Amino acid sequence: MIYATDYPGVEKLRERRNHTISIMSEAAAANGSPSPAPTPEVPATELAQLALEDEPKVSFADQFKAFSKFGDSKSDGKLITLSQSDKWMKQAKVIDKKITTTDTGIHFKKFKAMKISLSDYNKFLDDLAKTKKVELSEIKQKLAVCGAPGVVSVSAGKAAAAVDRLTDTSKYTGSHKERFDASGKGKGIAGRRNVVDGSGYVSGYQHKDTYDNAH
Secondary structure, X not given: OOOHHHOOOHHHHHHHHHHHHHHHHHHHHHOOOOOOOOOOOOOHXXXXXXXXXXXXXXXXXXXHHHHHHOOOOOOOOOEEEHHHHHHHHHHOOOXXXXXXXXXXXXXXXXXXXOEEEHHHHHHHHHHHHHHHOOOHHHHHHHHHXXXXXXXOOOOXXXXXXXXXXXXXXXXXXXXXXXXEOOXXXXXXXHHOOOOOOOOOOOOOOOOOOOHHHHO
């Protein structure tokens, strides 16, 4: 069983709270004011929650374990393959125009193993960062915050652009185009059925009802 006091950061938060109370008491004594009444102890469960909010929710090591299991149900999360590493780096946007899968393959194969441990993976990243002249901390930060394996985030801007493109009636073709007028307003049932025009004019005639105005 994991107790609230076992969470990392709980003791640090408790010390920070006690230090703040001590400073307030000293300030009150210096001004001749009564010391502030002692505040009740914060429950350990609340401190644990605060600690979780203070600390990164997922660490680089956690991500290594998750991606080393990605696509391999038998993996214990201690060793990662080049394929799993490349998927991780692509999701984290580490692999781009500057760092390619050719680069990762060259550096990974220096270990002469199909799978490498977290310790060796750190060496792999360090070697890769130096060769490609990229900050190691930047690479590891991207890898830590890219989300769970297989989860690809879409920015609001890209999502909005996609919606705009798909709802632009001026780009519709075929029967879909007939459901909207030139302004983009839907025609209702007239746009979904072939409504018979009994006016006597041929289809497509553009000067309907203009004879009386011209004569």
